[in-house]
Amino acid sequence: MLIDQILPKYDEREYHQIELRGNRTEVYETVRALDFSDSFLIRILFGLRGLPATLKSVDDLLEAGFVLVDELPGKEFVLGLIGKFWAPTAKLEKVNALRYREFNHKGYAKVAWNFAVNKTSHGLAKVSTETRIMCMDDRSRKRFRLYWRLVGPFSGLIRREMLRCLKESSKLRK
Secondary structure, eight states: OHHHHHOSSOSEEEEEEEEESSOHHHHHHHHHTOOOTTOHHHHHHHHHTTOOTTOOSHHHHHHTTOEEEEEETTTEEEEEEEEOTTSTTTTOOOOOHHHHHHOOOTTOEEEEEEEEEEEOTTSOEEEEEEEEEEESSHHHHHHHHHHHHHHHHHHHHHHHHHHHHHHHHSSOOO
């Protein structure tokens, strides 16, 4: 998996998956184009973190500061974000994919967030999303862990809600 190459070591991890009807390519294209703006829950949770209410797709996330670190079309894409997430403004670093991979400055944390689509043994498509966070030093790790105790459950809720939106918005229902 790409995420294993991009962020093989991490301090925190969140993982969720669902199974959908459809071929892998069709499901992947649906994931990539997913519009999650109908989800009141996602809008509220994004708003609480200070993210724009206009975020409704992966492309919007890219415009808001995430970077597409890598992609295997039809199989997996990985978004990245670097910042001081525990700070009130998160102090996000503007980076491209190369700078994301090379970044290792103390005082920051790196997030790698993927969506992957794989075929199951019983003919369905498994869509998974994993979020990994690596802190660049011990002080950042301590700050992030406190932040994550508060925010981590809501982060997981956003991912689960995105998967629910995927299932509801598509003809790929199981």
